[in-house]
Amino acid sequence: MTRIDDPAGAYLAAVGTALPGEPVDNATLGRLLGVSEEWIDIFVGTRARYFAWDLETGEVRRTLVDLCAEAGARALESAGLEAADIEFVVLSTATPDALLPTTATQVADRLGLDHLPVYQLQAGCSGAVQALDLGRSLLAGGAGAGLVLGGDVTARHLDVRRDPARMPTEELVNYVLFGDGAGAAVLTDEPLGERVAVRGVLNSFAGLGRPAGQTVDWYGVSDRHSERPMLAEDYKAIEESVPAMAVEIFWELLDRVGWSTADVDHLLPPQLSERMTARIVEHMAIPSVHEVSCVSDTGNTGNALPFLQLERLLPQLADGQRAIGVTVESSKWIKTGFALEKV
Known part of the structure; x- marks a missing residue:
């Protein structure tokens, strides 16, 4: 059955994002991996990406909680809302910092949010939209404002200690394809902020x-x-x-x-x-x-x-x-x- 969307009832009031550190260009990444800039351009064409971990040592310098909390705080500030105005949190990620406690609850704690529903979705590229979809349902159920977030950190899945020369192409390309970051949006049941x-x-x-x-x-x-x-x-x-x-x-x-x-x-x-x-x-x-x-x-x-x-x-x-x-x-x-x- 096709759902007929209600044309009113959910609004994006503000968006905030967070990217860790400085951008890593293809020349820098190519030197680390022992591949050429041309190879990176041929396979992905991406010019830069950001990592929450140190390229030389693999040390994690920013966690997913850090990035999501930063993005969430920026979204709240941009919307002109306080923590007390938020009635739910939905966070989507494929790479949580830990299985438990969830990244979502850690972010809520960091932002001073309490006594509200907090959901974490396990998803990849579809996750931000799934979080938006759930957020709309919560607004339809009576909430006035909520925070939806999405982010990923690759540290657990990309090992800088491995020899790139021994990795198959389909695995090596992940090191130049992915980057780290987080984003957040404030959803409201009436047009506020960006409307x-x-x-x-x-x-x-x-x-x-x-x-x-x-x-x-x-x-x-x-x-x-x-x-x-x-x-x-x-x-x-x-x-x-x-x-x-x-x-x-x-x-x-x-x-x-x-x-x-x-x-x-x-x-x-x-x-x-x-x-x-x-x-x-x-x-x-x-x-x-x-x-x-x-x-x-x-x-x-x-x-x-x-x-x-x-x-x-x-x-x-x-x-x-x-x-x-x-x-x-x-x-x-x-x-x-x-x-x-x-x-």
């Missing part, structure tokens, strides 16, 4: 019977010395499937909210890598729409990416303008997206 209405959200599992396109592993005490890679992608499947899925999401969202392509002013496309994003946008072939991308400057920050895109979008979004955001999670193939309108 951006969430007109529709798509959140749909589409992987029945399909092999996973990406696996992010987790080692416990019994298998911590396993030779299984922490990150594994089926890049052929991703390259073949994601552009087509992005088109499907775009048209499904338009149908859901009753818009035509002429009604869309801004497009926030999937942010896998600079080269992949360019390929997706070309495949979508939407005329007269302004692209809002960030991955070439931030790397693939997973759950933080839509917030980083929104931070770039909001200063450009004029009254009455509309935007469509599209995200695809290739882990088990999840289609997500959102439709926004400045009111």
Whole structure:
């Protein structure tokens, strides 16, 4: 059954983001990995990324809690709200600092939030939209304002002590593809701050019977010395499937909210890598729409990416303008997206 979205009831009041340290360019990363800048450009096209851990030693200098709390504090300040105004927290990540206590509760504690529902979603690129979807439901249930967050830190999954020369290409590329970061948005039940209405959200599992396109592993005490890679992608499947899925999401969202392509002013496309994003946008072939991308400057920050895109979008979004955001999670193939309108 297709859900008909209520055109009112959920608004983005503000967005905040956090990126750790200084940007790491391709020359610096190439020297560390023993690969050329040209190789990085050919495979991903991304110019820079940020890491919460030291490239030489692997020491973690900023945790996911640190980054999410920073992003959340910025979003609250931008919205002009206090901790007492927030009635729920939803955080999505693929790389929590620990299994328990959850990163979400640690962030709530850091922000001075208490006596409210706190949810943590385990997700990849679809996570920020899933958090938005749950946030809308909580607003519909009577909450007045809430905080949704997303972020990832790669330290547990990228090992700088390994010899890059002995890594297969499909594993080595993760070291140049991903980066760390976090983002947050304040959701309200009335137009405050940026006054951006969430007109529709798509959140749909589409992987029945399909092999996973990406696996992010987790080692416990019994298998911590396993030779299984922490990150594994089926890049052929991703390259073949994601552009087509992005088109499907775009048209499904338009149908859901009753818009035509002429009604869309801004497009926030999937942010896998600079080269992949360019390929997706070309495949979508939407005329007269302004692209809002960030991955070439931030790397693939997973759950933080839509917030980083929104931070770039909001200063450009004029009254009455509309935007469509599209995200695809290739882990088990999840289609997500959102439709926004400045009111």
